[in-house]
Amino acid sequence: MGENVNDTSRLCRESLSQLLALIRLALSGGGDVPTCLEHLDAEAWRAVYQLSVAQGVSGVALEGVQCLPDEKRPEHRLFIQWGLTMKTREQTYAKQLVAACRLADALHAEGIDTMVLKGIGLAQYYPVAEHRECNDIDLYLYGEHERGNAIAARLGGQVSGFSSKHDHIFFDGFNIDNHITFLPVNSPKKRAMNTALLGLLEGQEKRRIDGTQLILPPRDFNYIFLIRHAYGHFLIEGIALRHLLDFACFLRREAGAIDWPTVNGILKANGLQKFSQVVLRLTDYYFGMSVGDGRPLSAALLRHIEEDMLFEDHRVVYGKTWLQRVGVTLKNRWKYSAFQDGGLMGHLWERFVKRRLNKGWREEGRQS
Numbered sequence: 597m598g599e600n601v602n603d604t605s606r607l608c609r610e611s612l613s614q615l616l617a618l619i620r621l622a623l624s625g626g627g628d629v630p631t632c633l634e635h636l637d638a639e640a641w642r643a644v645y646q647l648s649v650a651q652g653v654s655g656v657a658l659e660g661v662q663c664l665p666d667e668k669r670p671e672h673r674l675f676i677q678w679g680l681t682m683k684t685r686e687q688t689y690a691k692q693l694v695a696a697c698r699l700a701d702a703l704h705a706e707g708i709d710t711m712v713l714k715g716i717g718l719a720q721y722y723p724v725a726e727h728r729e730c731n732d733i734d735l736y737l738y739g740e741h742e743r744g745n746a747i748a749a750r751l752g753g754q755v756s757g758f759s760s761k762h763d764h765i766f767f768d769g770f771n772i773d774n775h776i777t778f779l780p781v782n783s784p785k786k787r788a789m790n791t792a793l794l795g796l797l798e799g800q801e802k803r804r805i806d807g808t809q810l811i812l813p814p815r816d817f818n819y820i821f822l823i824r825h826a827y828g829h830f831l832i833e834g835i836a837l838r839h840l841l842d843f844a845c846f847l848r849r850e851a852g853a854i855d856w857p858t859v860n861g862i863l864k865a866n867g868l869q870k871f872s873q874v875v876l877r878l879t880d881y882y883f884g885m886s887v888g889d890g891r892p893l894s895a896a897l898l899r900h901i902e903e904d905m906l907f908e909d910h911r912v913v914y915g916k917t918w919l920q921r922v923g924v925t926l927k928n929r930w931k932y933s934a935f936q937d938g939g940l941m942g943h944l945w946e947r948f949v950k951r952r953l954n955k956g957w958r959e960e961g962r963q964s
Contacts, residue, residue, distance in 0.1 A: 608906045611643045612837075616882050618644070618660030619653060619841065622723055623848070623883060626663040633668060641759040642668035645678055651905070652838030655682050655727025686726040692716060693808075695768035696733050700809040702747050703737065709802060710744075711736040713775065713821065720805055720812065721845040728845075729838060734762075736775040738797075744774055780819060789824065789866045793817055796862075815850045816859050822846070823863065827871050831931055834904045837882075843875055844883040851887045871935045874901075900930055 610632075617630040636644070648657040658678050661669055669675055692714060700710040711717075715730035722728045737744040745763055747753045753767040761780045765772040776795045779786045796817040803812045813821065826839045864870040876888035878901070893901075 605903075605907075607643065608647070609902065611640070611647045612906065614640070614644045615647050615651070615657055615837070618648075618657045619882075620884050621663040622656045622658070622659035623844065625723075629664060629668055633664065636670070638674070639888070640670050645670070645674060646905075649681070651836045652676065652729045653841050655685055655724065655729065655762055655838075656722065656841065658682050659723060659727065661828075682727065685729060689716075689719065689726040689728075689730060691768075692730060692733060692770055695770050696735070696810060697754075697808050699735075699744075699748055699751065699765075699767060699772070702751055703740075703744060704809040705890050706743065706747060708740045708743060708747075709738050709811055710809060711738070711802075711813055712805070713778075713813060714825065716912065717805075717811065717812050717818075718822075718842050718846060721849055723845075728842075732771045732773050733767075733773060734773045736778070741776050748772070748774070779824065785866065789862075792862050792866070795823060796820070807960075815854050816848065818850075819854055819859055820862055820868075823868055823872050823875065824866075826875065827868060827935075829927060830871070836905065840875065840878055840882060844879050844885060847876075847879065847885065847887045867936065874935075897934060900934075904931075 614632050614636065617632050621627060621630070644657070645654070648654040658681075661675070661678065670678070696710075696712060696716055700712075703710050713734035713736060715728070715733060719725040719728035723849065736742070741763060745765065748765045748767055749755050751767070752764045753772075756764045756766075761781065762773040762775040762778050764776055777790050779790045781787045781790055796814055800817075804810060805812060812818075822842065826835055826843075829835050829839065842954040850924060855950065860872070863872050873889060874897070877891065877893050879885050880888045880890075881893060881898075936944060
C-alpha cells in the first residue's frame with residue numbers, strides 16, 4: 597500500500613515537472629526541448645494533460661506543446677483533444693468579454709467607471725488572453741454598485757443580493773460579482789485592509805483594456821488584492837497552479853513598476869508578507885523568474901505546498917458550522933503555523949473564540 601502511494605506521488609511530481617517545463621516554454625516563446633520532455637510516452641502525456649486541466653493551466657500548457665518539434669509532441673488524438681478543449685475555452689472567453697463590455701459600455705454612458713478584477717483583467721497579462729481560465733466576472737464600480745445593479749437589470753440582468761462584499765448579477769449567461777467592497781468587512785482587520793486597498797485607487801491613472809471601457813486595477817492594488825485573494829483560497833481549499841501562473845504573468849510585465857516598499861508595508865501590516873514572500877519564491881522556482889528575494893524555499897514547506905496542490909485528499913472544503921470550520925482549520929494547521937501571525941492558536945483565538953465572544957457581548961448589549 598505504501599509503495600503505491602509513493603509511486604503515485606512520484607508520478608504526480610514527474611507530471612508537474614513536465615507541465616512546468618511546457619509553461620516555461622510558452623512564457624519564453626520557445627527554446628530547446630527540456631530534458632524531461634524528450635521521451636514522454638502516451639501515458640505520460642495524458643497524465644500531463646489531465647494535470648494541466650485539473651490545475652487550470654491547460655491553455656498555456658498547450659502553447660508550450662506547440663513550441664515542440666512535431667516528433668516530440670503528444671500523439672495525434674490527445675493533441676486534437678487538447679486543442680478542442682482550448683477552442684471551447686477561447687469561445688467562452690470571447691463571450692465573457694462581450695458580456696462585460698456590453699455592461700461596461702452602458703455604465704460608461706451613465707458616467708460610471710468599471711474596473712475588472714481577477715479573471716478578464718489578469719488574462720491581459722497572459723501570452724494569449726483567451727487561454728486564461730476564468731469563471732465569474734468580477735467588477736468594481738467605484739461606489740456605484742446600486743446604480744450598476746439597476747442598469748444591469750434594465751439590460752435584462754437578474755440581480756440578487758449575495759453578501760456584504762458583492763451582489764450577484766446573472767448577465768448574458770454569466771455570473772457577475774458586482775463588488776461593494778474588496779473583502780468581507782466583518783472584522784476590524786478586514787475593514788482596515790479594505791480601506792488600504794481603496795486608498796491605492798486614489799489618484800491613479802485608469803488604464804483600460806484596449807478597445808473597451810474595462811479598467812485594469814492599479815499595479816500596487818492588484819498585487820495586494822491578488823495576494824489576499826490567493827491567501828484566502830490557500831488557507832481553506834488550497835491553491836492551484838493557475839494562481840501561481842497568474843502571479844508569474846502579472847509580474848513579468850509589472851514587477852518593475854510596483855512600489856514594493858509601499859506594497860510590503862501594507863502586506864506586513866495585514867499579516868500577509870510571509871505568504872507574499874513564498875509566492876514570489878515559488879514563482880521564481882516554478883517559472884524561472886527573478887522576482888523574489890533569491891532565497892530558496894525549505895524542502896519541507898515545498899513538499900507541503902505541492903501535496904496540498906496535487907492531491908485531492910489533501911484539500912478540504914470549508915464547513916458551514918462552527919465545529920466544521922474548526923475541524924478544517926486543524927487539518928490545515930501547518931498553513932497557520934507557517935504563515936499566520938500568532939500561529940494556529942492565535943488564529944483559533946481570533947477567528948473562533950474572540951469573534952464569538954464579541955458577538956455575544958453585542959447581542960447582550962442590544963438586549964439590555
